[in-house]
Amino acid sequence: MANSGTQAMTGAEMVVQAMKDQGVEVVFGYPGGAVLPIYDALFQQNDIRHVIVRHEQGAVHMAEGYARSTGKPGVVLVTSGPGATNAVTGLTDALMDSIPLVVFTGQVPTFMIGTDGFQEADTVGITRPCTKHNWLVKDTANLAEVIHQAFHVATHGRPGPVLIDIPKDVQFATADYMPPPKAKVSHYQPKLKGDIDAITRMVEMMETAERPVFYTGGGVINSGPAASQLLREFVEATGFPITSTLMGLGCYPASGDKWLGMLGMHGTYEANLVMHGCDLMLNIGARFDDRITGRIADFSPNSRKVHVDIDPSSLNKVIRVDVPILGDVGHVLEDALRLWKARGRKVNKPALAKWWKQIAEWRAVNCLDYTPSDTVIKPQYALQRLEALTKGMDRYITTEVGQHQMWAAQFLGFEDPNRWMTSGGLGTMGYGLPASIGVQLAHPDALVINVAGEASWLMNMQEMGTAIQFRAPAKQFILNNERLGMVRQWQQLLHGERYSQSWSESLPDFVKLAEAFGCKGIKCSDPKDLDDAIMEMIRYDGPVIFDCLVEKHENCFPMIPSGKPHNEMLLGNADTQGVIGAKGAVLV
Amino acid sequence: MSPLNIKQGSTSHSAYDLRDPNGEVIEQHTLAVLVANESGVLARVIGLFSGRGYNIDSLTVAEVDHEGHRSRITIVTRGTPPVIEQIKAQLGRIVPVHEVHDLTVEGPSVQRELALFKVAGKGDARIEALRLAEIFRANVVDSTLESFVFEMTGTPEKIDAFAELMRPLGLREIARTGVAALARGA
Numbered sequence: 001m002a003n004s005g006t007q008a009m010t011g012a013e014m015v016v017q018a019m020k021d022q023g024v025e026v027v028f029g030y031p032g033g034a035v036l037p038i039y040d041a042l043f044q045q046n047d048i049r050h051v052i053v054r055h056e057q058g059a060v061h062m063a064e065g066y067a068r069s070t071g072k073p074g075v076v077l078v079t080s081g082p083g084a085t086n087a088v089t090g091l092t093d094a095l096m097d098s099i100p101l102v103v104f105t106g107q108v109p110t111f112m113i114g115t116d117g118f119q120e121a122d123t124v125g126i127t128r129p130c131t132k133h134n135w136l137v138k139d140t141a142n143l144a145e146v147i148h149q150a151f152h153v154a155t156h157g158r159p160g161p162v163l164i165d166i167p168k169d170v171q172f173a174t175a176d177y178m179p180p181p182k183a184k185v186s187h188y189q190p191k192l193k194g195d196i197d198a199i200t201r202m203v204e205m206m207e208t209a210e211r212p213v214f215y216t217g218g219g220v221i222n223s224g225p226a227a228s229q230l231l232r233e234f235v236e237a238t239g240f241p242i243t244s245t246l247m248g249l250g251c252y253p254a255s256g257d258k259w260l261g262m263l264g265m266h267g268t269y270e271a272n273l274v275m276h277g278c279d280l281m282l283n284i285g286a287r288f289d290d291r292i293t294g295r296i297a298d299f300s301p302n303s304r305k306v307h308v309d310i311d312p313s314s315l316n317k318v319i320r321v322d323v324p325i326l327g328d329v330g331h332v333l334e335d336a337l338r339l340w341k342a343r344g345r346k347v348n349k350p351a352l353a354k355w356w357k358q359i360a361e362w363r364a365v366n367c368l369d370y371t372p373s374d375t376v377i378k379p380q381y382a383l384q385r386l387e388a389l390t391k392g393m394d395r396y397i398t399t400e401v402g403q404h405q406m407w408a409a410q411f412l413g414f415e416d417p418n419r420w421m422t423s424g425g426l427g428t429m430g431y432g433l434p435a436s437i438g439v440q441l442a443h444p445d446a447l448v449i450n451v452a453g454e455a456s457w458l459m460n461m462q463e464m465g466t467a468i469q470f471r472a473p474a475k476q477f478i479l480n481n482e483r484l485g486m487v488r489q490w491q492q493l494l495h496g497e498r499y500s501q502s503w504s505e506s507l508p509d510f511v512k513l514a515e516a517f518g519c520k521g522i523k524c525s526d527p528k529d530l531d532d533a534i535m536e537m538i539r540y541d542g543p544v545i546f547d548c549l550v551e552k553h554e555n556c557f558p559m560i561p562s563g564k565p566h567n568e569m570l571l572g573n574a575d576t577q578g579v580i581g582a583k584g585a586v587l588v
Numbered sequence: 589m590s591p592l593n594i595k596q597g598s599t600s601h602s603a604y605d606l607r608d609p610n611g612e613v614i615e616q617h618t619l620a621v622l623v624a625n626e627s628g629v630l631a632r633v634i635g636l637f638s639g640r641g642y643n644i645d646s647l648t649v650a651e652v653d654h655e656g657h658r659s660r661i662t663i664v665t666r667g668t669p670p671v672i673e674q675i676k677a678q679l680g681r682i683v684p685v686h687e688v689h690d691l692t693v694e695g696p697s698v699q700r701e702l703a704l705f706k707v708a709g710k711g712d713a714r715i716e717a718l719r720l721a722e723i724f725r726a727n728v729v730d731s732t733l734e735s736f737v738f739e740m741t742g743t744p745e746k747i748d749a750f751a752e753l754m755r756p757l758g759l760r761e762i763a764r765t766g767v768a769a770l771a772r773g774a
């Protein structure tokens with residue numbers, strides 16, 4: 001189907017042809033006046049599947065789910081004005097979490113730009129700060145080249161969303177199509193290989209470190225499955241402990257014995273204390289986010305730090321490191337591993353043994369422990385059962401944002417990369433349902449579960465219609481505490497238990513809602529019924545809305561309060577009295 | 589729970605020791621940014637500064653290579669050394685930015701700004717303004733019986749100094765271009 005030589009076609013046809021040449025299989029979109037020519041071109045072909053959503057925000061999150069679970073860019077097509085502005089939250093989400101997207105927006109014709117035309121918005125202006133790059137194409141002759149450049153920019157270096165704004169007259173006009181090999185992309189070529197001297201210094205430090213830790217993040221996942229493989233080999237060979245950020249879960253298997261669990265604000269006791277007490281921190285593709293560092297001045301005070309990142313602006317941005325290494329995680333790990341082996345596979349064995357002994361003591365605290373109940377479903381219990389009953393299955397998890405998200409990160413185990421899709425940087429409620437549809441469409445036979453909170457889920461619940469229309473059997477596992485649980489937890493700890501607007505009032509009957517959409521609804525409130533209900537959800541051949549009524553006032557622990565260092569962690573309710581000072585309350 | 593006391597490490601070498609002792613000192617730097625002259629590129633650069641809370645003391649831009657469609661943006665900014673490093677890294681990340689040069693650290697450079705001054709006055713003040721303009725090598729580019737427009741090229745400091753002298757002599761308006769700068773030598 002690849003196009004050879006030059007060929008005249010309309011701008012709208014170019015969009016479709018360029019998508020085909022870029023290997024696009026599916027487009028998530030919503031039509032409108034300013035993209036009618038492109039929809040017409042889509043109508044007249046069968047190679048690219050179009051998924052019609054119910055709201056443009058849903059389209060972008062679906063594309064994110066698709067992208068993160070496949071490693072390929074997600075593609076979105078929306079109209080001008082409100083279509084474009086509705087996409088803004090998704091674009092910002094993708095920018096924060098480094099998800100490659102190519103978003104096409106329609107625009108009023110070039111001769112009307114600037115006249116406040118119907119459905120005109122300054123789309124490139126609005127989206128400039130929330131895309132990696134964007135283009136307004138004013139001439140059909142440039143369109144194909146810009147599209148090929150856009151795919152290149154979205155997927156090279158630190159991935160991210162890009163946007164192409166196409167006025168309607170540019171879609172109608174005819175010009176010669178430029179196939180991908182002819183497009184000029186040479187200028188944007190981020191460095192992949194790390195500096196070998198810096199890598200050597202990293203290896204030297206690894207040879208002598210007494211208390212090392214691998215602190216890994218989404219960069220490992222974005223670098224591709226080979227990077228995760230190299231990381232695993234490195235961890236096994238050195239025997240160093242490893243933790244991951246929320247975005248990095250799955251780069252090292254949760255069942256591995258070097259695994260400490262997630263770190264950060266709701267990370268495990270052992271992971272955070274290892275970060276605090278280590279003498280060598282190997283940051284592989286993470287970015288010292290404030291959810292990770294806590295109070296900067298007290299962050300891991302006795303360690304030397306190595307930071308591998310493909311984005312030069314991430315290096316020394318938040319934490320000054322001893323050895324910054326600019327490059328792709330996969331390339332750097334490959335060089336480092338080869339070098340470490342060639343130098344005799346040295347590690348400081350006696351010190352490591354002591355370090356692991358210390359870690360065992362921290363692990364013994366059993367920080368994820370909670371008070372069980374036989375009368376009410378504890379959210380942690382629900383996730384433990386979900387984990388047990390889906391273990392070994394071809395499983396993908398998405399989440400919404402809130403307590404349920406943190407519990408999912410704590411209680412579900414990820415064995416492989418690209419299996420966990422969550423809104424990390426932006427924390428976008430309403431991400432999980434559409435993302436689960438995007439994942440399911442990319443992996444039709446897999447078990448896809450959105451672990452949701454009832455409040456987040458309502459934010460994009462219209463997308464159930466999309467799930468049903470496209471037979472995406474994604475399961476909506478709602479941990480319904482009838483609260484904006486994470487907000488309520490902060491109000492309890494920081495605002496004198498004044499629960500201002502953190503109730504979920506007038507909730508729908510989720511079972512009836514499922515029936516109204518045309519899928520299955522399951523409600524469960526008794527721990528004794530939970531296993532059967534989960535099995536019923538898994539076995540059902542189609543989307544399910546599972547209303548899991550859980551304990552309403554459960555708090556998510558451990559928790560490092562804002563503005564506190566890693567070693568001042570709260571482990572349970574007993575720890576929480578008056579712990580967060582006024583200074584911490586200012587932080588989010 | 590009481591805060592845990594982690595045993596102090598045997599490594600005395602902390603990352604924080606690496607911190608530049610002058611880390612909190614505010615420095616002024618002149619950056620030359622070479623960009624593809626595509627629409628919106630200036631908005632990207634300015635948006636970066638406002639969005640991330642960096643300072644712009646002066647900014648000039650013009651296409652310098654008409655065939656290659658390259659523009660040169662000269663930015664005078666200020667910040668602590670880590671912030672200056674971050675500004676350069678962030679600029680480098682903008683897709684149409686081809687090169688970022690920190691003229692303040694890359695060696696000696698020449699910095700020039702052009703300014704126009706409108707000075708109105710009569711009698712001794714008018715004569716004094718003209719005399720000072722000669723000393724500063726400012727050109728008269730417009731004159732009426734009651735006013736001059738002086739044109740002057742120089743460092744920002746020289747222009748500041750001239751403006752100070754003109755103020756009591758009837759300075760009405762100033763137009764300044766902002767700094768253009770080049771590294772010295774070949």
Ligand SMILES: Cc1ncc(C[n+]2csc(CCOP(=O)(O)OP(=O)(O)O)c2C)c(N)n1
Nearest residue numbers: 402403404427429453454455456484485486
């Ligand atoms: C779009 C958006 N608005 C507001 C917030 C702030 N916020 C974070 S968590 C949360 C509550 C989420 O409630 P729910 O989805 O029921 O999850 P729970 O915490 O109860 O598990 C809110 C309002 C957000 N993250 N995103």
Ligand SMILES: [Mg+2]
Nearest residue numbers: 453454483485
């Ligand atoms: Mg809730």
